[in-house]
Amino acid sequence: MPFFEAVRLAWDSIRAQKLKSFFSLVGVLIGVTFLIAVVSIVQGMNVYMTDKFAGALIGVNTFQVRSRPNIQTGESTEEERRQWRRNPRLTTEDAAYLEENMRTPARFAQSGNDQVTLDWGSRQAKQINLTTTDAEYFDIKHYDMAEGRPFTQQEVRIGASVAVLGFDLGEKLFNGRDPIGQTISIGGLPHRVIGVVARQGTIFGISLDKFVITPLTSPARRLANRPHVIDDFHVQAEDPAQMRQAMAEVTSLMRVRRGLKPSQPDNFYIESAEAALAEWDKIAKVLFLALPGLVAISLVVGGIVIMNIMLMAVAERTREIGVRKALGAKRRDIMAQFVVESATLSVTGAVLGIGAGILLAFAIRAFSPLPAAVAPWSVGLGVGLGILVGMVAGVYPARQASRLDPITALRQE
Amino acid sequence: MSTDIIRLEGITREYQMGSERVRALRGVDLTIARNEYVAIMGPSGSGKSTMMNMLGCLDTPSAGAYWLNGHEVSRMADDDLARVRNREIGFVFQTFNLLPRASALANVELPLVYAGVSARERKQRAEAALTRVGLGERMHHKPNELSGGQRQRVAIARALVNEPSILLADEPTGNLDSATSEEIMRVFGQLHALGQTVLLVTHEPDIAAHARRVVVLRDGVIDSDRQNPPPAHDVAA
Numbered sequence: 001m002p003f004f005e006a007v008r009l010a011w012d013s014i015r016a017q018k019l020k021s022f023f024s025l026v027g028v029l030i031g032v033t034f035l036i037a038v039v040s041i042v043q044g045m046n047v048y049m050t051d052k053f054a055g056a057l058i059g060v061n062t063f064q065v066r067s068r069p070n071i072q073t074g075e076s077t078e079e080e081r082r083q084w085r086r087n088p089r090l091t092t093e094d095a096a097y098l099e100e101n102m103r104t105p106a107r108f109a110q111s112g113n114d115q116v117t118l119d120w121g122s123r124q125a126k127q128i129n130l131t132t133t134d135a136e137y138f139d140i141k142h143y144d145m146a147e148g149r150p151f152t153q154q155e156v157r158i159g160a161s162v163a164v165l166g167f168d169l170g171e172k173l174f175n176g177r178d179p180i181g182q183t184i185s186i187g188g189l190p191h192r193v194i195g196v197v198a199r200q201g202t203i204f205g206i207s208l209d210k211f212v213i214t215p216l217t218s219p220a221r222r223l224a225n226r227p228h229v230i231d232d233f234h235v236q237a238e239d240p241a242q243m244r245q246a247m248a249e250v251t252s253l254m255r256v257r258r259g260l261k262p263s264q265p266d267n268f269y270i271e272s273a274e275a276a277l278a279e280w281d282k283i284a285k286v287l288f289l290a291l292p293g294l295v296a297i298s299l300v301v302g303g304i305v306i307m308n309i310m311l312m313a314v315a316e317r318t319r320e321i322g323v324r325k326a327l328g329a330k331r332r333d334i335m336a337q338f339v340v341e342s343a344t345l346s347v348t349g350a351v352l353g354i355g356a357g358i359l360l361a362f363a364i365r366a367f368s369p370l371p372a373a374v375a376p377w378s379v380g381l382g383v384g385l386g387i388l389v390g391m392v393a394g395v396y397p398a399r400q401a402s403r404l405d406p407i408t409a410l411r412q413e
Numbered sequence: 414m415s416t417d418i419i420r421l422e423g424i425t426r427e428y429q430m431g432s433e434r435v436r437a438l439r440g441v442d443l444t445i446a447r448n449e450y451v452a453i454m455g456p457s458g459s460g461k462s463t464m465m466n467m468l469g470c471l472d473t474p475s476a477g478a479y480w481l482n483g484h485e486v487s488r489m490a491d492d493d494l495a496r497v498r499n500r501e502i503g504f505v506f507q508t509f510n511l512l513p514r515a516s517a518l519a520n521v522e523l524p525l526v527y528a529g530v531s532a533r534e535r536k537q538r539a540e541a542a543l544t545r546v547g548l549g550e551r552m553h554h555k556p557n558e559l560s561g562g563q564r565q566r567v568a569i570a571r572a573l574v575n576e577p578s579i580l581l582a583d584e585p586t587g588n589l590d591s592a593t594s595e596e597i598m599r600v601f602g603q604l605h606a607l608g609q610t611v612l613l614v615t616h617e618p619d620i621a622a623h624a625r626r627v628v629v630l631r632d633g634v635i636d637s638d639r640q641n642p643p644p645a646h647d648v649a650a
Contacts, residue, residue, distance in 0.1 A: 005526055016514050323510045326471060327571070328499020328527040330492040406471050410510070 003340070010341035013313070014348065024309040025349030027302025028389055032350045032382040035295045036357025036374060041364060042287050044372035049280045050273075059140050061243045063272035065090060065098070065233040065250055070271055087267045089225075094257065095233045101253050104246040107236040109137040110216055112224035118173060118212060119185040125173050129211040130186065132221040133234075137213065138164075138197075140236045146170075148180045148195030151215050159217035163191040168209035170196040186212060189219040205369065247272065299385060302349065303393040310342050310397035321401050322409025334402040342394025343387050350386025354379055417480075418578050418610050419445040419468065424477035424487075426463050437463035439633040440477070445579075445612070450605045452613040452624035460633040465614040469502055469581050470494045482578045499527050503572025507584035509564045511556040517543060517567045518552040524575045542570040546600060562593035569600060579610045586620055598623045 014021045064070070068084035095110045111133035118125045131137070135153040143150070151162050163184060170179045179193045191214060200208035214220045225231065235250065237243035247270055254268050314321070321334060357374070364372040426438040437460045445451055455461040466472035467479065470486055473494070479487040486497055511520045521539040530538070543552050546566040556564050565585060572580055582601065586594035602623060605611050613624055621627050622641060629637045
């Protein structure tokens with residue numbers, strides 16, 4: 001019997017019993033929905049973590065030398081935290097030493113951070129991130145300017161009282177007025193606004209546009225750190241390979257400078273996107289490992305349900321099988337009919353599951369910051385699993401049907 | 414090639430029923446020529462059903478040989494028998510045995526599906542067969558939208574569509590009233606007149622009276638084998 005004929009037959013009997021058929025394929029539907037949704041969520045998470053989280057917070061091909069971690073995604077032990085607190089603060093001299101001795105081509109920027117209050121006339125903005133840094137910082141962060149200009153290394157050298165604002169801060173503080181040329185007070189110290197950075201968006205719902213940047217040597221620097229002390233030393237390499245090389249170089253240079261013995265641990269911390277993402281990678285790996293198990297369980301249950309339904313179908317249609325055999329159906333015709341029917345049932349479930357999974361992914365994309373994207377391979381896998389489950393579940397009932405004796409089958413009431 | 418379409422030689426069929434050995438057929442010899450119209454009769458327990466299954470290639474004998482259209486089918490395996498049933502035998506059952514969810518046309522197409530005929534040719538041939546039995550107007554009706562007589566006509570069209578060597582009808586009028594029975598028997602008469610070999614299994618003497626030859630079974634052997642005078646209205650067709 002031709003394949004198409006078998007599929008048409010399968011559709012006829014599925015349509016004849018819509019409700020029963022639907023219930024019988026719920027297991028497969030749920031399994032495939034789960035597959036599509038989880039894969040798209042995990043991949044969305046991946047894109048989000050790599051692009052936004054690592055890119056926005058740390059920078060592409062960039063790492064920071066610090067005395068202790070800033071972004072904490074994983075678990076840390078009490079002992080690790082104690083060690084970090086004992087680490088000496090990073091100084092301008094440390095940074096200068098690294099900059100002078102590193103061979104790997106890179107961009108450098110020192111920076112200090114604090115949370116400050118800004119005033120402009122009677123308007124005030126609290127809890128604003130202050131960064132005091134070098135001119136290279138704007139390049140490392142890939143900041144485009146919405147208005148005005150960034151400060152220059154010349155202005156850093158002379159300790160100019162200038163400030164560059166984040167987009168949201170500029171809008172909030174100046175309420176629609178042009179901020180360029182206005183004088184704001186940063187923690188009581190006057191600075192002239194020379195630029196506004198283009199909008200950076202949000203991460204986990206937190207605005208990335210509420211900051212103020214001043215030169216490393218500006219008056220505001222005393223709000224961040226004691227003289228000579230800095231919080232971060234940013235290093236941006238040209239590509240990931242050079243970044244790893246630069247990290248190794250920084251580690252050995254710092255150990256030499258601080259006179260550490262081989263047995264002693266680092267008393268500084270190198271923060272990179274990789275390190276920040278390591279913990280996420282672990283979570284993603286667990287999800288991807290758990291996924292096949294969860295999908296397999298629902299598919300096995302779905303397969304058993306389908307097998308059961310098919311056994312019932314064979315029992316109910318014994319007479320039909322007898323008639324078909326009398327009219328010339330061979331064993332393999334009957335076998336094909338029931339296997340295809342079972343596979344059609346299962347694939348229908350899989351297709352509905354793919355639809356539900358895609359809807360779910362779109363819903364997540366619409367109502368959460370996750371860019372959940374349906375992976376084409378997961379759709380292919382869903383259909384493939386649907387066919388496989390249906391065929392495996394259908395083989396035993398189909399075999400029973402194909403072996404019926406036509407005389408006995410025809411006698412069935 | 415002889416004109417014999419069926420030749421049975423010493424056909425025996427035994428069953429094991431629990432501890433008992435039942436001999437349904439005990440050495441049947443029978444020859445049926447092309448275009449004969451034969452009724453096989455017998456009381457229940459005479460081996461009539463076994464005989465019908467044997468002739469229809471649904472069953473194989475315990476001993477003896479069965480030649481159908483020049484081929485020995487008594488030694489064939491399952492799938493070969495399926496092919497023989499498909500090509501050589503057209504079944505008409507007492508309970509019609511139409512697929513309830515399929516239209517008349519789809520029911521008639523079924524043997525052609527298993528014969529591997531293309532969809533287009535299937536449709537043409539099924540339509541022609543239905544027209545032949547006078548159901549050209551009701552091809553797209555489902556069995557439950559048809560009367561008993563019409564259902565049996567669909568079954569006859571299905572039996573004929575693959576141009577079988579023999580038309581094998583098992584109590585074809587058992588579920589029909591007498592007027593409809595007459596109508597169906599007229600169809601068989603017409604088919605016979607057009608050259609079809611017809612085998613009728615029945616226990617009703619007035620149905621058997623339509624056949625030209627009556628074979629009576631008793632206790633698994635042929636009890637009598639005689640010719641009927643031709644009924645007048647069959648020839649009129």
